[in-house]
Amino acid sequence: MQVKFTSRFSGRLSGFEYLNRRLLTAAILLPLVMACDSDGTVVTSVSGTATETPAEVNDSVVDVAGDPAENAGQTPACIDSPPVGDGWGWNGTESCRIGETGDTSASGGDANNQTSGNQTADNQTTNNQSQECVDTPPVGDGWGWNGSASCRIGNTQTTTNTGNNTGANTNTGSQTLSDETVLLRSVTDLVLVTGQSNALGAGTGYDEFLDAPNPNVLAYTDLGWQVADLNQVWDRDWHPRNNPNTPPSNNFSLHFGKRVVEKSPDRVVGFILLTSPGSRISEWGPESELFIQIRNKVSQAINELPDVSRLSAILWHQGESDSSDSDAYGAALYDLINRFRSEPWFGGGRPFVCGETAGAPVNNQLNRLNTDADPWTACVEGEGLAVIAGTDHFNAASLRTIGQRYGDAYLRMWLGIE
DSSP states (O other): OOOOOSSTTTOOOOHHHHHHHHHHHHHHHSOEEEEEOTTSEEEEEETTEEEEEEOOSSTTTSOOSSOGGGGTTOOOOOEEOSSTTSSEEEOSSSEEETTOOOSOOEEOSOTTSEEESEEOOSSEEEEEEEEEOEEOSSTTSSEEEOSSSEEETTOEEEEEEEEETTOOOEEOSOOSOOHHHHHHTTOOEEEEEEESHHHHOTTOOOOTTTTOOOTTEEEEETTEEEEOOTTSOOSTTTTTOSSTTSOOOOOHHHHHHHHHHHHOTTOOEEEEEEEOTTOOGGGGOTTOHHHHHHHHHHHHHHHTSTTOOSOSEEEEEOOTTTOSOOHHHHHHHHHHHHHHHTSTTTOSSSOEEEEOOSSOTTHHHHGGGGTSSOTTEEEEOOTTOOBOTTSSOBOHHHHHHHHHHHHHHHIIIIIOOO
């Protein structure tokens, strides 16, 4: 069982909805036995551990630091409510964060046993408890319940608990999903980019404004998933940098992602880059070292995304090393497409988009993807794109442009957006 967010970045339901969902989760997952003692305190038994929370009869019953009339205009105390220790409680009218209330602290009628959000008493014990993350329905989604909060399967959360000999328990551990986790759970489009030099983009320019990151575009880096920034390492040691002490090179993957979220702002794009500069198409052959590297990297990247199991598309930019207009290249390209589609992390019915080289005759073979009977193949044009003098490598401006063209083709094929 996991807490679902109502929007990508809000990370917060309304107070009432949040409390209801947490109470419902606790009721489903934990045996809950409640009884009231004579002084109006609710004694709650959760999985054999007794805790105490003040009884909620109505808004005026709880004695908040004296006579209610004397407290007019003051914010009621935030009282911890089941599931105890999740950082949220009830102030008599709405959900609230424990420890973030106003002027008033709750009094239990005894000056030596006051609580202000967290419950303490004279005889306290402190211990660290590691709570196992147990898989809960839907089983296999990577999320479970550790007794007090949603958690990732395989993670053990250490929390600090303090309580007195009557069973009062306060959990001070961090139990909220991080911004990074929220973003990873929001990925809508996962794309593999592969090919040779122009897919790598090495040796090109960089502009801090034109090549600035977009928070909805992620790259799989040497440190895992991050908001894509050309200063990171995406592929081949220091890519997109040529040297860690110099400005980075460019890459069309970033501009592909930025184009997608520009036209469809609710998308979150993640891309995986693995290239082989100077290589012929045969290097991507069955069970070749390069194809095995792609398989391993894609699998690893997907395993680090909570809610994604397949690629949305593959972007292919290769052909400079083959160059000639050869039917053999065309046959090898279709073999490669079918090989990708046989992988469980891709499959059929998903875009495979290639890009033209800088004027090489092989473009005739690449453009067959625009005229064949397969609706899920396409090729973007290279017309009007400039290269670095003396090479067949696109310059930075051309990489930005062709990245946008890849984005337009993908949006048209996958989302029906022109």
